[in-house]
Amino acid sequence: MCETDTQSHIHEPVDAVLERLNDPGVAASLVTLLDNAELMSTLVLGLSGLLERGDLILDAVAESVNDVKTAATEGDKSYPSLPELSKLAKQSQEALPLLSSILDSSMASPETVQLLGTMTDAATEGVARAQREGTQVKGVRGAFKALKDPDIQHGLGVLLEIAKSIGQKYNDQASTQASRA
Numbered sequence: 001m002c003e004t005d006t007q008s009h010i011h012e013p014v015d016a017v018l019e020r021l022n023d024p025g026v027a028a029s030l031v032t033l034l035d036n037a038e039l040m041s042t043l044v045l046g047l048s049g050l051l052e053r054g055d056l057i058l059d060a061v062a063e064s065v066n067d068v069k070t071a072a073t074e075g076d077k078s079y080p081s082l083p084e085l086s087k088l089a090k091q092s093q094e095a096l097p098l099l100s101s102i103l104d105s106s107m108a109s110p111e112t113v114q115l116l117g118t119m120t121d122a123a124t125e126g127v128a129r130a131q132r133e134g135t136q137v138k139g140v141r142g143a144f145k146a147l148k149d150p151d152i153q154h155g156l157g158v159l160l161e162i163a164k165s166i167g168q169k170y171n172d173q174a175s176t177q178a179s180r181a
Contacts, residue, residue, distance in 0.1 A: 020026050033040070050057070106112055129135065137143050146152050 021030075102108060137146055147156075
């Protein structure tokens, strides 16, 4: 082989590359690759790490899957079964509109929650005291005697205002429904 044949043979790949670089699509792709070289380097390193630790990762995933299968087949009550999870998901989806309306209403306001907590505490305390002391009101005279207690007066006042508000809300709702009909 002569020297010119060797040189022309060496230049063939270089010429092929130069010819490809003259293609605008190839040049644009190379520019994009160069612009994203750092990202590509990170991806390659990540894939390399994944391949190096692939067995360990697959073992951990397989162990988790086996744990779930074991719990489902052994009837372990600490884990719900797949049918139970499916039923729960469906019920949750059906309850979303109701839950959303509750959360958007005054029922979920901090004031309402605090009031309900206070009322629950008072009811629990009152029932316990009535059981412990055997509290009873006998007749109208006993009721009038109980009305002398300032706490009872205040509590009845609150109950009367609650009853008044309930009546007003009920009347407003009934009026709204009647006007729609």
